[in-house]
Amino acid sequence: MNLPDIQSFIPIVLQACVDASEAIMKVYETDFDLTRKLDGSPVTKADLESNALIQKALEQTKLPVIMEEIKNEPFETRKKWDTVWIVDPLDGTKEFIRKNGEFVVCIALVHKNQSIFGVIASPVKKKILFGGKGISATCISFNEVNQQETWIPIQAKDTVNNPLQIAGSRSHHSKNEESFNQKMRDTFGEIEFIQKGSALKFFDLALGTADVYPRFAPTMEWDIAAGQAIIESLGGSVNHVETDLPLTYNKENLLNPFFVVKTKAVIDRLKK
Numbered sequence: 001m002n003l004p005d006i007q008s009f010i011p012i013v014l015q016a017c018v019d020a021s022e023a024i025m026k027v028y029e030t031d032f033d034l035t036r037k038l039d040g041s042p043v044t045k046a047d048l049e050s051n052a053l054i055q056k057a058l059e060q061t062k063l064p065v066i067m068e069e070i071k072n073e074p075f076e077t078r079k080k081w082d083t084v085w086i087v088d089p090l091d092g093t094k095e096f097i098r099k100n101g102e103f104v105v106c107i108a109l110v111h112k113n114q115s116i117f118g119v120i121a122s123p124v125k126k127k128i129l130f131g132g133k134g135i136s137a138t139c140i141s142f143n144e145v146n147q148q149e150t151w152i153p154i155q156a157k158d159t160v161n162n163p164l165q166i167a168g169s170r171s172h173h174s175k176n177e178e179s180f181n182q183k184m185r186d187t188f189g190e191i192e193f194i195q196k197g198s199a200l201k202f203f204d205l206a207l208g209t210a211d212v213y214p215r216f217a218p219t220m221e222w223d224i225a226a227g228q229a230i231i232e233s234l235g236g237s238v239n240h241v242e243t244d245l246p247l248t249y250n251k252e253n254l255l256n257p258f259f260v261v262k263t264k265a266v267i268d269r270l271k272k
């Protein structure tokens, strides 16, 4: 199967993000309840409502979906899918529950195990970041979804921040981060940290307020696939920490390996 017509999916996916974000915010503004999934992770009415809205919207594309909040098809079925949506209807549920605003909606299109298009929406900021193969990375407000003439592509920065800005999770950490940080100090000099929940970190990486994002703690494919397509469209990378190859998706195990996100400016500087 040829590369899907991403352009034709853009209006569907952007509108799905806006609708899901509005449903999420209605719950966010109440004293919502939370329940625990079998793995112990929290889920709220907002996750489920966003899930239902996005699932319905993506039916228009006639492509299969892998989503955090549904029982996904077994690998025997999934491995036959050339093109598939991978969706996190509410990434950063812990931050949503803490009411710190650091949660997003993530939708990615995966073709032949590569992430080729990604959309990340912040319901609180009312902003959508998207990009992919042949799609310039762009950050728009919710009210610009139907006004393509106002969209301005993001220009990847030429230089890294000084001090180097290292993005990291607010809630999930690992011990291995320190040796990575020391390598960054040795190469770039002074470093600083941006702690943020969810794929909201990809806004910083795409817009140039963060330079690298080392992740030596578990994430799922739906947390990262959208961010990868966006960062790659800006000349950056989201690569396996050991092989230095791009992450792949729709794997038998939907857990990502540990990885490092680098902006184009970081990659260029490391080549020198």
Ligand SMILES: Nc1ncnc2c1ncn2[C@@H]1O[C@H](COP(=O)(O)O)[C@@H](OP(=O)(O)O)[C@H]1O
Pocket (backbone or CB within 6 Å): 041, 068, 088, 090, 091, 092, 093, 094, 168, 169, 170, 171, 172, 196, 197, 198, 199, 218, 219, 220, 223, 255
């Ligand atoms: N033990 C674990 N196994 C798999 N994924 C985990 C995990 N701990 C955290 N995550 C992932 O990390 C995401 C949050 O990222 P961050 O730590 O950068 O805020 C979570 O998304 P959800 O909040 O959608 O569940 C979850 O998918």
Ligand SMILES: [Mg+2]
Pocket (backbone or CB within 6 Å): 088, 090, 091, 092, 222, 223
């Ligand atoms: Mg998530």
